[in-house]
Amino acid sequence: MKREVIVETTTDFIRKNFLFDDKVNLGECDSLLGAGILDSTGVLELIAFLELTYGVSFKDEELVAENFDSIAKIAGFVSGKIGNPVG
Amino acid sequence: MRFSPEILRIDVETQIRSIAAAIQSQVHEILRRRGAVVAVSGGIDSATCAALCTAALGKDRVLALFLPERDSSTTSLELAKQLAESLDIPCITEPVGEILQAAGCYARQDEAIKMALPEYESGWKFKITLPSLFSGDRLNVPRLTVLTNSGEVLTRRMPAHAYLQLVAATNFKQRVRTMVAYYHADRLNYAVCGTPNRLEYDQGFFVKGGDGLADFKPIAHLYKTQVYAVAGALGVPREIVRRTPTTETYSLPQTQEEFYFALPYEKLDLCLYGLNHNVPAAEVALAIDQPAENVERVYRDIETKRRTTLPLHLHSLLKEPVPELESQKSSLVQRGAKG
Numbered sequence: 001m002k003r004e005v006i007v008e009t010t011t012d013f014i015r016k017n018f019l020f021d022d023k024v025n026l027g028e029c030d031s032l033l034g035a036g037i038l039d040s041t042g043v044l045e046l047i048a049f050l051e052l053t054y055g056v057s058f059k060d061e062e063l064v065a066e067n068f069d070s071i072a073k074i075a076g077f078v079s080g081k082i083g084n085p086v087g
Numbered sequence: 088m089r090f091s092p093e094i095l096r097i098d099v100e101t102q103i104r105s106i107a108a109a110i111q112s113q114v115h116e117i118l119r120r121r122g123a124v125v126a127v128s129g130g131i132d133s134a135t136c137a138a139l140c141t142a143a144l145g146k147d148r149v150l151a152l153f154l155p156e157r158d159s160s161t162t163s164l165e166l167a168k169q170l171a172e173s174l175d176i177p178c179i180t181e182p183v184g185e186i187l188q189a190a191g192c193y194a195r196q197d198e199a200i201k202m203a204l205p206e207y208e209s210g211w212k213f214k215i216t217l218p219s220l221f222s223g224d225r226l227n228v229p230r231l232t233v234l235t236n237s238g239e240v241l242t243r244r245m246p247a248h249a250y251l252q253l254v255a256a257t258n259f260k261q262r263v264r265t266m267v268a269y270y271h272a273d274r275l276n277y278a279v280c281g282t283p284n285r286l287e288y289d290q291g292f293f294v295k296g297g298d299g300l301a302d303f304k305p306i307a308h309l310y311k312t313q314v315y316a317v318a319g320a321l322g323v324p325r326e327i328v329r330r331t332p333t334t335e336t337y338s339l340p341q342t343q344e345e346f347y348f349a350l351p352y353e354k355l356d357l358c359l360y361g362l363n364h365n366v367p368a369a370e371v372a373l374a375i376d377q378p379a380e381n382v383e384r385v386y387r388d389i390e391t392k393r394r395t396t397l398p399l400h401l402h403s404l405l406k407e408p409v410p411e412l413e414s415q416k417s418s419l420v421q422r423g424a425k426g
Contacts (some may be wrong), residue, residue, distance in 0.1 A: 001334055033226075033387075033391060034387065034391075036391060036394040036395055039366065039391070039395035040217075040226075040227040041247060041250065043226050043228055043249060044228060044229070044244075044245065044250055045245070045247040047228070047244075048247055060228075060230075060244070062192075063225060063228050064224045064225055064226060065224045065226060066224060068226060080196060081105065082272040084283045
């Protein structure tokens with residue numbers, strides 16, 4: 001799956017569920033945690049969405065800011081998971 | 088001066104006199120109530136509040152309420168009774184388990200847990216925990232821990248909808264307790280005393296309409312370390328002072344650290360103070376014996392919790408202000424402050 005598709009789908013999910021406003025700028029590299037877009041419940045919802053949408057599963061040790069703090073990081077991490085589902 | 092735990096040292100006697108004066112003014116002059124109801128849990132915060140109210144209003148003007156339910160420990164009830172005895176204040180035990188049962192609190196909890204753990208059986212003990220802030224850059228993802236009847240410990244990440252339902256069902260506990268506290272407050276023409284310390288108040292560690300709802304909150308400005316100092320000077324029983332802060336929210340024993348704060352209160356107090364006073368993370372790091380990057384992580388976590396729980400502090404939002412009431416409210420508060 002193309003990285004661009006993951007970026008688009010994830011951005012759309014975050015907009016609809018956490019921003020509630022199409023006009024707010026949301027850059028690929030914006031910090032989702034630092035900007036307060038995701039709280040702990042939001043993180044749970046995002047993880048569930050990604051696991052269901054892309055058929056991947058995340059280990060506890062993978063649930064770190066480095067993998068989930070921006071749409072760019074999420075897209076990179078999920079792309080890697082799809083390419084290497086065991087890891 | 089080098090940043091150290093000393094920074095939180097307060098003149099305890101002055102602090103007690105100042106809080107007692109504020110309680111008198113708030114209860115009698117602003118709220119126009121005769122006394123105060125304090126829900127006493129057996130923990131340090133409610134014990135300190137009960138002792139402060141007693142110092143301020145007199146022992147015949149404070150009612151201690153014990154509100155146990157299915158998941159409350161007997162130790163907590165014993166300690167709460169010990170406190171009321173030591174303060175020589177009236178007390179009432181009102182078990183709230185039947186109200187919670189009728190509201191579906193426990194059944195809804197069980198239903199939520201089964202969403203994450205289908206083999207769960209009613210009666211198994213459980214709790215929710217967060218990873219430690221010092222265990223790397225872990226996201227604050229809550230986990231469900233269950234103890235089976237055979238002693239096996241099972242841990243699962245919860246789906247979001249299950250987690251939200253479990254929290255929502257559990258919040259009945261704080262809301263029912265507040266409802267009962269207000270019953271007694273209304274009956275006696277008393278005010279309800281809220282018992283959060285600064286960490287809890289700042290970080291949104293309360294239930295809106297539950298323990299977050301009260302007429303006055305006399306220790307919300309005190310760091311937890313300072314609450315212990317005040318408690319010691321007020322003669323709060325040692326067993327309460329020595330006890331690890333717990334939540335008593337879920338059926339498995341659980342510290343506040345693993346449920347919400349993810350850090351021992353002594354360290355979190357210093358981090359919160361450091362953040363509030365623009366102390367560089369590296370200085371706080373030396374005081375709590377941690378790398379600076381850990382303190383920076385805590386600073387970020389404090390700011391995130393503060394931001395995401397801010398709506399809990401808001402009163403009902405109005406489409407337009409009602410200026411007549413606003414001006415009367417401010418003059419009432421100002422009169423009380425002068426009194």
